[in-house]
Amino acid sequence: MSPYDLLPRFKAQYDANNQEFSISGVVRPQAIDELGPSIALLRDAIGRVRGVLYVNVRRLTQMNNAAFHTFSRIIIDACRARPELKFVVITSSVVGWTSRKFGRLSGIEPNITVEEYDTEFYPGQGFLEEGGFVPILRTQTKMTWRHERAILPRHGMRPGIVMADICCGIGDFAVLVQKEFQPSRIVALDHSMTSLDYARRVMREFDIRGIEYTYGDASEMLLDETQFDLVTCRHSLQIFNRPELILRELYRICKPGGRVYITNEKNSHCLGEPRAESIRWTYDEVAKLFKHFEMDVELGPKSRRYLVEAGFEDIRVETFMVTNLDGDPQDFADVIAAWADVYAGEMATRRGDGPEFVARFRQGFEDHIFAALHPKGYAGWPIWVASGRRPQ
Amino acid sequence: MGAVHHDLAGGGPTFEPMIQIDMEIKAFVSAWRHCDYVSTYMARMISQNRSDSVRHSNLFSSAFNELLEVAFRTRHADGELACRVSRHGATDRIELTFPCVPEERQFYEEAVSQLAGIEARERYLNSVSGDLAPSRELVLLELAVDYNATLWIEDADGDAIKLVVDLPLEGLQN
Numbered sequence: 001m002s003p004y005d006l007l008p009r010f011k012a013q014y015d016a017n018n019q020e021f022s023i024s025g026v027v028r029p030q031a032i033d034e035l036g037p038s039i040a041l042l043r044d045a046i047g048r049v050r051g052v053l054y055v056n057v058r059r060l061t062q063m064n065n066a067a068f069h070t071f072s073r074i075i076i077d078a079c080r081a082r083p084e085l086k087f088v089v090i091t092s093s094v095v096g097w098t099s100r101k102f103g104r105l106s107g108i109e110p111n112i113t114v115e116e117y118d119t120e121f122y123p124g125q126g127f128l129e130e131g132g133f134v135p136i137l138r139t140q141t142k143m144t145w146r147h148e149r150a151i152l153p154r155h156g157m158r159p160g161i162v163m164a165d166i167c168c169g170i171g172d173f174a175v176l177v178q179k180e181f182q183p184s185r186i187v188a189l190d191h192s193m194t195s196l197d198y199a200r201r202v203m204r205e206f207d208i209r210g211i212e213y214t215y216g217d218a219s220e221m222l223l224d225e226t227q228f229d230l231v232t233c234r235h236s237l238q239i240f241n242r243p244e245l246i247l248r249e250l251y252r253i254c255k256p257g258g259r260v261y262i263t264n265e266k267n268s269h270c271l272g273e274p275r276a277e278s279i280r281w282t283y284d285e286v287a288k289l290f291k292h293f294e295m296d297v298e299l300g301p302k303s304r305r306y307l308v309e310a311g312f313e314d315i316r317v318e319t320f321m322v323t324n325l326d327g328d329p330q331d332f333a334d335v336i337a338a339w340a341d342v343y344a345g346e347m348a349t350r351r352g353d354g355p356e357f358v359a360r361f362r363q364g365f366e367d368h369i370f371a372a373l374h375p376k377g378y379a380g381w382p383i384w385v386a387s388g389r390r391p392q
Numbered sequence: 393m394g395a396v397h398h399d400l401a402g403g404g405p406t407f408e409p410m411i412q413i414d415m416e417i418k419a420f421v422s423a424w425r426h427c428d429y430v431s432t433y434m435a436r437m438i439s440q441n442r443s444d445s446v447r448h449s450n451l452f453s454s455a456f457n458e459l460l461e462v463a464f465r466t467r468h469a470d471g472e473l474a475c476r477v478s479r480h481g482a483t484d485r486i487e488l489t490f491p492c493v494p495e496e497r498q499f500y501e502e503a504v505s506q507l508a509g510i511e512a513r514e515r516y517l518n519s520v521s522g523d524l525a526p527s528r529e530l531v532l533l534e535l536a537v538d539y540n541a542t543l544w545i546e547d548a549d550g551d552a553i554k555l556v557v558d559l560p561l562e563g564l565q566n
Protein backbone atom coordinates (compact mmCIF):
# COMPACT_ATOMS: atom_id res chain seq x y z
CA MET A 1 0.00 0.00 0.00
CA SER A 2 1.16 3.49 -0.70
CA PRO A 3 1.26 5.99 2.16
CA TYR A 4 -1.71 7.56 0.44
CA ASP A 5 -3.94 4.71 1.54
CA LEU A 6 -2.84 4.86 5.13
CA LEU A 7 -3.22 8.56 5.64
CA PRO A 8 -6.59 9.71 6.84
CA ARG A 9 -7.54 12.08 4.10
CA PHE A 10 -9.95 14.13 6.12
CA LYS A 11 -10.35 15.36 9.63
CA ALA A 12 -13.38 16.34 11.65
CA GLN A 13 -13.15 18.40 14.81
CA TYR A 14 -15.45 20.03 17.25
CA ASP A 15 -14.47 23.16 19.09
CA ALA A 16 -16.83 23.56 22.03
CA ASN A 17 -15.74 27.13 22.83
CA ASN A 18 -16.78 28.39 19.45
CA GLN A 19 -19.56 25.86 18.93
CA GLU A 20 -17.84 25.00 15.69
CA PHE A 21 -17.78 21.67 13.91
CA SER A 22 -15.21 21.60 11.13
CA ILE A 23 -14.40 19.06 8.50
CA SER A 24 -11.42 19.36 6.19
CA GLY A 25 -9.50 17.46 3.52
CA VAL A 26 -10.80 15.01 0.93
CA VAL A 27 -13.99 13.22 1.93
CA ARG A 28 -14.81 10.61 -0.69
CA PRO A 29 -16.09 7.52 1.09
CA GLN A 30 -17.50 4.50 -0.67
CA ALA A 31 -19.78 3.61 2.20
CA ILE A 32 -21.22 5.80 4.88
CA ASP A 33 -19.73 3.78 7.72
CA GLU A 34 -16.32 5.17 6.77
CA LEU A 35 -17.67 8.43 8.16
CA GLY A 36 -18.78 6.87 11.44
CA PRO A 37 -16.62 8.82 13.88
CA SER A 38 -17.20 12.14 12.12
CA ILE A 39 -20.93 11.61 12.07
CA ALA A 40 -20.91 10.73 15.75
CA LEU A 41 -18.96 13.89 16.44
CA LEU A 42 -21.44 16.03 14.54
CA ARG A 43 -24.41 14.42 16.26
CA ASP A 44 -22.75 14.92 19.59
CA ALA A 45 -22.03 18.58 18.78
CA ILE A 46 -25.65 19.12 17.80
CA GLY A 47 -26.71 17.61 21.10
CA ARG A 48 -24.56 20.03 23.07
CA VAL A 49 -24.91 23.41 21.42
CA ARG A 50 -27.29 26.20 22.18
CA GLY A 51 -28.24 28.85 19.69
CA VAL A 52 -25.90 28.41 16.75
CA LEU A 53 -23.71 25.62 15.48
CA TYR A 54 -21.03 26.72 13.07
CA VAL A 55 -20.16 24.17 10.43
CA ASN A 56 -16.78 25.06 9.02
CA VAL A 57 -15.99 23.63 5.58
CA ARG A 58 -13.35 26.20 4.62
CA ARG A 59 -10.66 23.59 4.30
CA LEU A 60 -12.80 20.97 2.70
CA THR A 61 -11.14 20.39 -0.65
CA GLN A 62 -13.35 17.56 -1.88
CA MET A 63 -16.53 15.89 -0.69
CA ASN A 64 -18.50 13.42 -2.74
CA ASN A 65 -22.27 13.41 -2.89
CA ALA A 66 -22.56 10.38 -0.68
CA ALA A 67 -20.81 12.19 2.15
CA PHE A 68 -22.53 15.48 1.45
CA HIS A 69 -25.89 13.82 1.58
CA THR A 70 -25.13 12.17 4.89
CA PHE A 71 -23.96 15.32 6.63
CA SER A 72 -26.77 17.38 5.14
CA ARG A 73 -29.34 14.87 6.26
CA ILE A 74 -28.15 15.12 9.85
CA ILE A 75 -28.21 18.90 9.80
CA ILE A 76 -31.62 19.08 8.18
CA ASP A 77 -33.07 16.58 10.63
CA ALA A 78 -31.62 18.59 13.51
CA CYS A 79 -33.32 21.73 12.19
CA ARG A 80 -36.64 19.95 12.19
CA ALA A 81 -36.18 18.40 15.60
CA ARG A 82 -34.94 21.60 17.21
CA PRO A 83 -36.46 24.64 15.53
CA GLU A 84 -34.63 27.01 17.93
CA LEU A 85 -31.26 25.84 16.64
CA LYS A 86 -29.47 27.68 13.85
CA PHE A 87 -26.70 26.47 11.60
CA VAL A 88 -24.12 28.66 9.93
CA VAL A 89 -22.10 26.89 7.27
CA ILE A 90 -18.82 28.64 6.57
CA THR A 91 -17.39 28.07 3.10
CA SER A 92 -14.42 29.54 1.26
CA SER A 93 -14.58 31.45 -2.02
CA VAL A 94 -11.38 29.70 -3.00
CA VAL A 95 -12.96 26.26 -3.20
CA GLY A 96 -15.45 27.08 -5.91
CA TRP A 97 -17.94 24.29 -5.50
CA THR A 98 -18.51 24.54 -1.75
CA SER A 99 -20.64 27.67 -1.68
CA ARG A 100 -22.92 26.36 -4.42
CA LYS A 101 -23.25 22.91 -2.99
CA PHE A 102 -23.83 23.95 0.59
CA GLY A 103 -25.84 26.96 -0.54
CA ARG A 104 -28.66 24.61 -1.43
CA LEU A 105 -29.17 23.81 2.22
CA SER A 106 -30.35 27.31 3.04
CA GLY A 107 -33.11 26.91 0.46
CA ILE A 108 -34.31 23.78 2.18
CA GLU A 109 -34.15 24.96 5.77
CA PRO A 110 -34.35 28.66 6.68
CA ASN A 111 -32.41 27.98 9.87
CA ILE A 112 -29.35 27.15 7.81
CA THR A 113 -27.31 30.03 6.45
CA VAL A 114 -24.21 29.79 4.31
CA GLU A 115 -21.42 32.34 4.53
CA GLU A 116 -18.23 32.71 2.54
CA TYR A 117 -15.72 33.49 5.23
CA ASP A 118 -13.01 35.17 3.23
CA THR A 119 -14.85 38.20 2.03
CA GLU A 120 -13.58 40.02 5.18
CA PHE A 121 -11.19 37.78 7.01
CA TYR A 122 -8.60 40.08 8.32
CA PRO A 123 -8.93 43.67 9.40
CA GLY A 124 -6.77 45.43 6.83
CA GLN A 125 -7.94 43.46 3.85
CA GLY A 126 -9.88 46.24 2.21
CA PHE A 127 -6.86 48.54 1.93
CA LEU A 128 -4.53 45.93 0.64
CA GLU A 129 -6.52 43.88 -1.80
CA GLU A 130 -8.55 46.22 -3.89
CA GLY A 131 -7.37 49.56 -2.59
CA GLY A 132 -4.87 52.09 -3.82
CA PHE A 133 -2.00 49.69 -3.27
CA VAL A 134 -1.81 48.13 -6.68
CA PRO A 135 0.13 50.92 -8.40
CA ILE A 136 2.56 51.27 -5.48
CA LEU A 137 3.57 47.66 -5.67
CA ARG A 138 5.03 48.12 -9.13
CA THR A 139 7.52 50.79 -8.17
CA GLN A 140 8.29 49.13 -4.86
CA THR A 141 9.22 45.88 -6.54
CA LYS A 142 11.36 47.68 -9.08
CA MET A 143 13.31 49.26 -6.21
CA THR A 144 13.63 46.18 -4.04
CA TRP A 145 14.59 43.98 -7.00
CA ARG A 146 17.90 45.81 -7.46
CA HIS A 147 18.90 44.41 -4.09
CA GLU A 148 17.07 41.13 -4.04
CA ARG A 149 18.45 39.82 -7.32
CA ALA A 150 21.85 39.68 -5.64
CA ILE A 151 20.47 38.38 -2.35
CA LEU A 152 18.20 35.60 -3.58
CA PRO A 153 20.90 33.08 -4.59
CA ARG A 154 22.07 33.06 -0.98
CA HIS A 155 18.59 31.87 0.01
CA GLY A 156 18.10 28.98 -2.34
CA MET A 157 17.22 30.65 -5.63
CA ARG A 158 18.75 28.92 -8.64
CA PRO A 159 17.79 27.92 -12.18
CA GLY A 160 15.51 24.94 -12.65
CA ILE A 161 13.85 24.97 -9.24
CA VAL A 162 10.13 24.73 -8.61
CA MET A 163 9.02 27.76 -6.67
CA ALA A 164 5.95 29.45 -5.26
CA ASP A 165 5.41 33.12 -4.57
CA ILE A 166 2.65 33.44 -2.01
CA CYS A 167 0.83 36.77 -1.79
CA CYS A 168 2.30 37.59 -5.18
CA GLY A 169 0.33 40.81 -5.69
CA ILE A 170 0.45 41.91 -9.31
CA GLY A 171 3.12 39.35 -10.13
CA ASP A 172 6.08 41.61 -10.92
CA PHE A 173 8.40 39.69 -8.65
CA ALA A 174 7.46 36.40 -10.29
CA VAL A 175 8.13 37.87 -13.72
CA LEU A 176 11.51 39.28 -12.69
CA VAL A 177 12.50 35.96 -11.12
CA GLN A 178 11.40 34.11 -14.23
CA LYS A 179 13.60 36.28 -16.44
CA GLU A 180 16.65 36.35 -14.20
CA PHE A 181 16.76 32.86 -12.71
CA GLN A 182 14.66 30.66 -14.96
CA PRO A 183 13.09 28.35 -12.45
CA SER A 184 11.28 25.48 -14.13
CA ARG A 185 7.94 26.48 -12.69
CA ILE A 186 6.47 29.29 -10.60
CA VAL A 187 3.12 29.10 -8.88
CA ALA A 188 2.03 32.57 -7.79
CA LEU A 189 -0.89 32.92 -5.41
CA ASP A 190 -2.84 35.90 -4.18
CA HIS A 191 -6.25 36.68 -2.78
CA SER A 192 -6.89 39.72 -4.93
CA MET A 193 -8.71 39.02 -8.18
CA THR A 194 -7.86 42.52 -9.40
CA SER A 195 -4.15 41.92 -8.93
CA LEU A 196 -4.32 38.50 -10.54
CA ASP A 197 -6.20 39.83 -13.55
CA TYR A 198 -3.49 42.40 -13.95
CA ALA A 199 -0.77 39.78 -13.56
CA ARG A 200 -2.36 37.52 -16.16
CA ARG A 201 -2.72 40.39 -18.58
CA VAL A 202 0.99 41.18 -18.25
CA MET A 203 1.81 37.53 -18.82
CA ARG A 204 -0.27 37.43 -22.00
CA GLU A 205 0.96 40.72 -23.38
CA PHE A 206 4.60 39.90 -22.85
CA ASP A 207 4.17 36.26 -23.76
CA ILE A 208 5.71 35.08 -20.50
CA ARG A 209 5.59 31.37 -19.79
CA GLY A 210 6.14 29.25 -16.75
CA ILE A 211 4.11 31.24 -14.23
CA GLU A 212 0.80 29.88 -12.96
CA TYR A 213 -1.31 32.43 -11.16
CA THR A 214 -3.85 31.16 -8.74
CA TYR A 215 -6.51 32.70 -6.55
CA GLY A 216 -6.15 31.45 -3.03
CA ASP A 217 -5.92 32.15 0.65
CA ALA A 218 -2.40 32.02 2.02
CA SER A 219 -3.63 30.70 5.33
CA GLU A 220 -5.38 27.73 3.72
CA MET A 221 -3.99 26.88 0.34
CA LEU A 222 -5.24 24.28 -2.10
CA LEU A 223 -1.61 23.59 -3.05
CA ASP A 224 -0.26 20.13 -2.30
CA GLU A 225 2.34 19.73 0.38
CA THR A 226 6.11 19.34 -0.08
CA GLN A 227 6.28 20.37 -3.71
CA PHE A 228 8.41 23.53 -3.82
CA ASP A 229 12.16 24.01 -3.59
CA LEU A 230 11.68 27.64 -2.67
CA VAL A 231 8.64 29.42 -1.29
CA THR A 232 8.76 33.20 -1.23
CA CYS A 233 6.40 35.50 0.61
CA ARG A 234 7.30 39.13 0.32
CA HIS A 235 6.04 42.05 2.41
CA SER A 236 3.08 40.03 3.42
CA LEU A 237 3.55 38.18 6.68
CA GLN A 238 3.38 41.61 8.24
CA ILE A 239 -0.17 42.24 7.07
CA PHE A 240 -1.70 39.24 8.82
CA ASN A 241 -2.78 39.38 12.42
CA ARG A 242 -1.49 35.83 12.86
CA PRO A 243 1.62 35.48 10.69
CA GLU A 244 2.45 32.11 12.23
CA LEU A 245 -0.56 30.58 10.47
CA ILE A 246 0.73 31.71 7.10
CA LEU A 247 4.21 30.49 7.92
CA ARG A 248 2.79 27.09 8.77
CA GLU A 249 1.29 26.90 5.29
CA LEU A 250 4.53 28.04 3.65
CA TYR A 251 6.29 25.29 5.56
CA ARG A 252 3.72 22.72 4.50
CA ILE A 253 4.11 23.32 0.75
CA CYS A 254 7.92 23.53 0.93
CA LYS A 255 9.94 20.38 0.18
CA PRO A 256 12.03 18.98 3.00
CA GLY A 257 15.43 20.54 2.39
CA GLY A 258 13.84 23.44 0.52
CA ARG A 259 13.70 27.00 1.80
CA VAL A 260 11.08 29.56 2.71
CA TYR A 261 12.08 33.16 1.99
CA ILE A 262 10.29 36.11 3.55
CA THR A 263 10.79 39.84 3.39
CA ASN A 264 9.31 42.31 5.82
CA GLU A 265 9.70 45.89 6.94
CA LYS A 266 10.28 47.78 10.11
CA ASN A 267 8.53 50.95 9.18
CA SER A 268 9.66 52.99 12.16
CA HIS A 269 13.18 52.65 10.78
CA CYS A 270 12.48 54.52 7.59
CA LEU A 271 14.75 57.52 7.63
CA GLY A 272 15.84 60.67 5.87
CA GLU A 273 18.04 63.70 6.03
CA PRO A 274 17.34 66.57 6.20
CA ARG A 275 14.21 66.81 8.39
CA ALA A 276 15.01 63.57 10.21
CA GLU A 277 12.83 64.36 13.24
CA SER A 278 9.60 64.88 11.39
CA ILE A 279 10.24 61.80 9.26
CA ARG A 280 10.91 59.67 12.26
CA TRP A 281 7.79 60.86 14.06
CA THR A 282 5.61 59.99 11.09
CA TYR A 283 6.99 56.48 10.59
CA ASP A 284 6.60 55.73 14.28
CA GLU A 285 2.99 56.69 13.76
CA VAL A 286 2.76 54.45 10.68
CA ALA A 287 3.65 51.48 12.86
CA LYS A 288 0.95 52.45 15.35
CA LEU A 289 -1.59 52.95 12.61
CA PHE A 290 -1.04 49.46 11.21
CA LYS A 291 -1.12 48.07 14.69
CA HIS A 292 -4.56 49.55 15.08
CA PHE A 293 -5.62 47.36 12.15
CA GLU A 294 -3.79 44.37 13.64
CA MET A 295 -0.91 44.45 11.17
CA ASP A 296 2.68 44.46 12.31
CA VAL A 297 4.83 46.51 9.96
CA GLU A 298 7.61 46.25 12.54
CA LEU A 299 7.90 42.54 11.84
CA GLY A 300 11.23 42.56 9.95
CA PRO A 301 13.61 41.91 12.87
CA LYS A 302 11.19 39.36 14.32
CA SER A 303 11.57 37.17 11.24
CA ARG A 304 14.21 35.02 12.85
CA ARG A 305 11.99 34.22 15.80
CA TYR A 306 9.03 33.40 13.56
CA LEU A 307 11.12 31.08 11.41
CA VAL A 308 12.61 29.30 14.43
CA GLU A 309 9.20 28.84 15.98
CA ALA A 310 7.78 27.48 12.74
CA GLY A 311 10.38 24.69 12.79
CA PHE A 312 12.90 25.92 10.21
CA GLU A 313 16.65 25.40 10.47
CA ASP A 314 19.71 27.05 8.95
CA ILE A 315 18.06 30.43 9.28
CA ARG A 316 19.66 33.30 7.40
CA VAL A 317 18.76 36.92 7.96
CA GLU A 318 20.01 40.01 6.21
CA THR A 319 18.87 43.55 5.65
CA PHE A 320 19.07 46.00 2.84
CA MET A 321 18.11 49.61 2.51
CA VAL A 322 16.26 50.91 -0.50
CA THR A 323 17.41 54.50 -0.93
CA ASN A 324 16.94 57.50 -3.13
CA LEU A 325 20.42 56.87 -4.54
CA ASP A 326 19.61 53.43 -5.95
CA GLY A 327 18.05 54.65 -9.11
CA ASP A 328 15.83 57.53 -10.02
CA PRO A 329 15.10 59.46 -6.78
CA GLN A 330 11.70 60.22 -8.25
CA ASP A 331 10.76 56.54 -7.94
CA PHE A 332 11.48 56.73 -4.25
CA ALA A 333 9.43 59.89 -3.98
CA ASP A 334 6.52 58.26 -5.86
CA VAL A 335 6.39 55.36 -3.47
CA ILE A 336 6.33 57.67 -0.46
CA ALA A 337 3.60 59.76 -2.04
CA ALA A 338 1.54 56.63 -2.58
CA TRP A 339 2.04 55.56 1.04
CA ALA A 340 0.96 59.02 2.19
CA ASP A 341 -2.19 58.71 0.11
CA VAL A 342 -3.29 55.48 1.71
CA TYR A 343 -1.92 55.88 5.23
CA ALA A 344 -2.79 59.53 5.82
CA GLY A 345 -5.88 59.09 3.68
CA GLU A 346 -8.20 56.12 3.92
CA MET A 347 -6.49 54.42 6.83
CA ALA A 348 -6.26 57.47 9.07
CA THR A 349 -9.86 58.31 8.26
CA ARG A 350 -10.98 54.81 9.11
CA ARG A 351 -9.21 55.05 12.45
CA GLY A 352 -10.99 58.36 13.08
CA ASP A 353 -7.93 60.64 13.15
CA GLY A 354 -8.52 64.38 13.43
CA PRO A 355 -7.29 66.96 10.90
CA GLU A 356 -4.47 68.19 13.13
CA PHE A 357 -2.99 64.74 13.45
CA VAL A 358 -3.42 64.01 9.78
CA ALA A 359 -1.64 67.26 8.80
CA ARG A 360 1.39 66.45 10.96
CA PHE A 361 1.31 62.82 9.83
CA ARG A 362 1.30 63.86 6.19
CA GLN A 363 4.10 66.35 6.78
CA GLY A 364 6.52 63.55 7.67
CA PHE A 365 5.90 61.88 4.31
CA GLU A 366 6.39 65.18 2.54
CA ASP A 367 9.65 65.65 4.39
CA HIS A 368 10.73 62.17 3.38
CA ILE A 369 10.03 63.08 -0.23
CA PHE A 370 11.89 66.34 0.28
CA ALA A 371 14.91 64.41 1.58
CA ALA A 372 14.71 61.98 -1.33
CA LEU A 373 14.71 64.70 -3.96
CA HIS A 374 17.15 67.06 -2.19
CA PRO A 375 20.49 67.30 -4.01
CA LYS A 376 22.35 66.59 -0.77
CA GLY A 377 19.60 64.52 0.81
CA TYR A 378 19.38 60.87 1.72
CA ALA A 379 16.23 58.83 2.20
CA GLY A 380 15.95 55.17 3.12
CA TRP A 381 13.48 52.31 3.49
CA PRO A 382 14.95 49.27 5.25
CA ILE A 383 13.88 45.71 4.46
CA TRP A 384 14.57 42.52 6.38
CA VAL A 385 15.16 39.37 4.37
CA ALA A 386 15.05 36.02 6.10
CA SER A 387 14.92 32.42 5.04
CA GLY A 388 14.96 29.04 6.68
CA ARG A 389 15.33 25.48 5.53
CA ARG A 390 12.65 22.90 6.13
CA PRO A 391 14.33 19.95 7.86
CA GLN A 392 14.74 16.74 5.84
CA MET B 393 -27.74 24.29 -18.73
CA GLY B 394 -29.38 20.95 -19.10
CA ALA B 395 -29.56 18.34 -21.79
CA VAL B 396 -28.99 19.13 -25.39
CA HIS B 397 -29.47 16.98 -28.40
CA HIS B 398 -26.19 17.26 -30.06
CA ASP B 399 -25.92 17.77 -33.73
CA LEU B 400 -23.27 15.21 -34.41
CA ALA B 401 -23.41 15.41 -38.15
CA GLY B 402 -23.34 19.17 -38.36
CA GLY B 403 -19.72 20.19 -37.92
CA GLY B 404 -19.77 21.80 -34.49
CA PRO B 405 -16.60 23.01 -32.85
CA THR B 406 -13.56 20.77 -32.89
CA PHE B 407 -12.47 19.49 -29.52
CA GLU B 408 -8.77 18.84 -29.19
CA PRO B 409 -7.95 15.62 -27.37
CA MET B 410 -6.10 16.19 -24.10
CA ILE B 411 -5.79 12.88 -22.33
CA GLN B 412 -7.29 9.42 -22.30
CA ILE B 413 -7.21 6.63 -19.75
CA ASP B 414 -8.54 3.14 -20.46
CA MET B 415 -8.78 0.25 -18.08
CA GLU B 416 -10.63 -3.00 -17.58
CA ILE B 417 -13.79 -2.33 -15.65
CA LYS B 418 -12.85 -5.29 -13.43
CA ALA B 419 -9.62 -3.62 -12.48
CA PHE B 420 -11.34 -0.29 -11.97
CA VAL B 421 -14.01 -1.61 -9.62
CA SER B 422 -11.48 -3.58 -7.60
CA ALA B 423 -10.77 -0.52 -5.47
CA TRP B 424 -12.92 2.47 -4.66
CA ARG B 425 -9.97 4.81 -4.44
CA HIS B 426 -9.48 4.47 -8.20
CA CYS B 427 -12.22 7.06 -8.62
CA ASP B 428 -10.26 9.53 -6.55
CA TYR B 429 -6.91 8.65 -8.17
CA VAL B 430 -8.17 8.96 -11.71
CA SER B 431 -10.14 12.13 -11.14
CA THR B 432 -7.28 13.81 -9.28
CA TYR B 433 -4.67 12.75 -11.80
CA MET B 434 -6.63 13.75 -14.87
CA ALA B 435 -7.71 17.00 -13.28
CA ARG B 436 -4.09 17.94 -12.67
CA MET B 437 -2.97 17.01 -16.13
CA ILE B 438 -5.61 18.92 -18.00
CA SER B 439 -5.64 22.00 -15.79
CA GLN B 440 -2.06 23.04 -16.31
CA ASN B 441 -2.74 25.55 -19.01
CA ARG B 442 -5.92 26.93 -17.54
CA SER B 443 -5.76 30.47 -16.23
CA ASP B 444 -6.05 29.23 -12.65
CA SER B 445 -4.73 25.70 -12.74
CA VAL B 446 -5.10 25.00 -9.05
CA ARG B 447 -8.74 25.95 -8.80
CA HIS B 448 -9.60 24.48 -12.18
CA SER B 449 -8.13 21.20 -11.08
CA ASN B 450 -10.12 21.23 -7.85
CA LEU B 451 -13.40 21.87 -9.66
CA PHE B 452 -12.73 19.41 -12.44
CA SER B 453 -11.79 16.68 -10.02
CA SER B 454 -14.91 17.34 -8.02
CA ALA B 455 -17.17 16.92 -11.06
CA PHE B 456 -15.27 14.07 -12.66
CA ASN B 457 -15.05 12.03 -9.50
CA GLU B 458 -18.84 11.92 -9.28
CA LEU B 459 -19.03 10.54 -12.80
CA LEU B 460 -16.44 7.92 -12.03
CA GLU B 461 -18.35 6.93 -8.93
CA VAL B 462 -21.40 6.47 -11.15
CA ALA B 463 -19.40 4.22 -13.47
CA PHE B 464 -18.02 2.36 -10.46
CA ARG B 465 -21.53 1.32 -9.50
CA THR B 466 -22.27 -0.30 -12.84
CA ARG B 467 -23.93 -3.67 -12.62
CA HIS B 468 -22.14 -4.99 -15.68
CA ALA B 469 -18.94 -6.79 -14.78
CA ASP B 470 -17.16 -7.02 -18.12
CA GLY B 471 -15.62 -4.68 -20.60
CA GLU B 472 -13.61 -1.48 -20.68
CA LEU B 473 -13.78 1.83 -18.94
CA ALA B 474 -12.57 4.66 -21.14
CA CYS B 475 -12.15 8.24 -19.95
CA ARG B 476 -11.28 10.84 -22.48
CA VAL B 477 -10.96 14.57 -22.05
CA SER B 478 -10.82 17.01 -24.91
CA ARG B 479 -11.00 20.77 -25.05
CA HIS B 480 -12.51 23.56 -27.05
CA GLY B 481 -11.81 27.03 -25.67
CA ALA B 482 -13.28 27.39 -22.20
CA THR B 483 -15.05 24.03 -22.35
CA ASP B 484 -13.63 20.68 -21.35
CA ARG B 485 -15.42 17.63 -22.67
CA ILE B 486 -15.42 14.42 -20.69
CA GLU B 487 -16.35 11.26 -22.52
CA LEU B 488 -16.85 8.39 -20.17
CA THR B 489 -17.56 5.01 -21.72
CA PHE B 490 -18.37 2.11 -19.45
CA PRO B 491 -20.20 -1.22 -19.63
CA CYS B 492 -23.73 -1.30 -18.28
CA VAL B 493 -26.82 -3.49 -18.36
CA PRO B 494 -29.79 -2.50 -20.57
CA GLU B 495 -31.89 -1.22 -17.65
CA GLU B 496 -29.11 1.04 -16.55
CA ARG B 497 -28.74 2.33 -20.03
CA GLN B 498 -32.41 3.16 -20.15
CA PHE B 499 -32.15 4.84 -16.77
CA TYR B 500 -29.33 7.12 -17.94
CA GLU B 501 -31.14 7.98 -21.12
CA GLU B 502 -34.18 9.06 -19.17
CA ALA B 503 -32.18 10.90 -16.57
CA VAL B 504 -30.23 12.84 -19.15
CA SER B 505 -33.35 13.75 -21.09
CA GLN B 506 -34.82 15.33 -17.97
CA LEU B 507 -31.95 17.60 -17.12
CA ALA B 508 -33.22 20.70 -18.81
CA GLY B 509 -35.59 23.27 -17.49
CA ILE B 510 -36.85 24.79 -14.28
CA GLU B 511 -38.16 21.54 -12.83
CA ALA B 512 -34.69 20.03 -13.00
CA ARG B 513 -33.43 22.87 -10.91
CA GLU B 514 -36.26 22.46 -8.44
CA ARG B 515 -35.69 18.76 -8.22
CA TYR B 516 -32.02 19.33 -7.61
CA LEU B 517 -32.57 21.95 -4.94
CA ASN B 518 -34.99 19.71 -3.11
CA SER B 519 -32.97 16.61 -3.52
CA VAL B 520 -31.45 16.49 -0.06
CA SER B 521 -34.79 16.79 1.60
CA GLY B 522 -35.79 13.26 0.60
CA ASP B 523 -34.65 10.42 2.79
CA LEU B 524 -32.89 8.34 0.20
CA ALA B 525 -29.21 8.23 -0.43
CA PRO B 526 -28.11 10.45 -3.32
CA SER B 527 -29.11 8.90 -6.60
CA ARG B 528 -27.17 8.73 -9.80
CA GLU B 529 -29.70 11.10 -11.23
CA LEU B 530 -28.77 13.66 -8.61
CA VAL B 531 -25.16 13.51 -9.69
CA LEU B 532 -26.16 14.36 -13.23
CA LEU B 533 -28.49 17.10 -12.04
CA GLU B 534 -25.74 18.65 -10.00
CA LEU B 535 -23.45 18.78 -12.98
CA ALA B 536 -26.14 20.48 -15.03
CA VAL B 537 -27.22 22.96 -12.37
CA ASP B 538 -24.10 23.73 -10.33
CA TYR B 539 -21.46 23.26 -12.98
CA ASN B 540 -23.45 24.51 -15.92
CA ALA B 541 -22.60 21.31 -17.73
CA THR B 542 -24.29 20.00 -20.83
CA LEU B 543 -24.79 16.25 -20.87
CA TRP B 544 -25.82 13.72 -23.46
CA ILE B 545 -25.45 10.09 -24.34
CA GLU B 546 -23.79 8.70 -27.41
CA ASP B 547 -23.73 5.25 -28.88
CA ALA B 548 -21.05 2.87 -27.71
CA ASP B 549 -20.17 -0.60 -28.85
CA GLY B 550 -21.64 -3.63 -27.11
CA ASP B 551 -23.18 -3.39 -23.67
CA ALA B 552 -21.75 -0.04 -22.95
CA ILE B 553 -22.80 3.54 -22.63
CA LYS B 554 -20.96 6.71 -23.44
CA LEU B 555 -21.76 9.67 -21.25
CA VAL B 556 -20.58 12.97 -22.66
CA VAL B 557 -20.31 16.00 -20.43
CA ASP B 558 -19.28 19.48 -21.54
CA LEU B 559 -17.95 21.41 -18.60
CA PRO B 560 -17.44 25.16 -19.01
CA LEU B 561 -15.32 25.46 -15.86
CA GLU B 562 -13.06 28.20 -17.11
CA GLY B 563 -16.02 30.55 -17.26
CA LEU B 564 -17.42 29.39 -13.94
CA GLN B 565 -14.56 30.18 -11.66
CA ASN B 566 -14.51 33.84 -10.93
Ligand SMILES: C[S@@+](CC[C@H](N)C(=O)[O-])C[C@H]1O[C@@H](n2cnc3c(N)ncnc32)[C@H](O)[C@@H]1O
Pocket residue numbers: 128129137140141166167168169170173189190191192195216217218219233234235236239
Ligand atom coordinates in the same frame (compact mmCIF):
# COMPACT_ATOMS: atom_id res chain seq x y z
C1 LIG C 1 1.72 44.22 0.74
S1 LIG C 1 1.14 43.25 -0.59
C2 LIG C 1 2.62 42.46 -1.16
C3 LIG C 1 2.53 42.00 -2.57
C4 LIG C 1 3.81 41.46 -3.22
N1 LIG C 1 4.35 40.31 -2.54
C5 LIG C 1 4.84 42.54 -3.32
O1 LIG C 1 5.84 42.47 -2.63
O2 LIG C 1 4.64 43.46 -4.12
C6 LIG C 1 0.22 42.02 0.19
C7 LIG C 1 -0.49 41.09 -0.75
O3 LIG C 1 -1.11 40.04 0.00
C8 LIG C 1 -2.33 39.72 -0.61
N2 LIG C 1 -3.17 39.02 0.36
C9 LIG C 1 -3.84 39.52 1.39
N3 LIG C 1 -4.47 38.56 2.07
C10 LIG C 1 -4.20 37.41 1.46
C11 LIG C 1 -4.56 36.05 1.69
N4 LIG C 1 -5.32 35.70 2.71
N5 LIG C 1 -4.10 35.13 0.86
C12 LIG C 1 -3.32 35.46 -0.18
N6 LIG C 1 -2.94 36.72 -0.45
C13 LIG C 1 -3.38 37.69 0.37
C14 LIG C 1 -2.87 41.04 -1.05
O4 LIG C 1 -3.84 40.87 -2.06
C15 LIG C 1 -1.61 41.72 -1.55
O5 LIG C 1 -1.40 41.47 -2.91
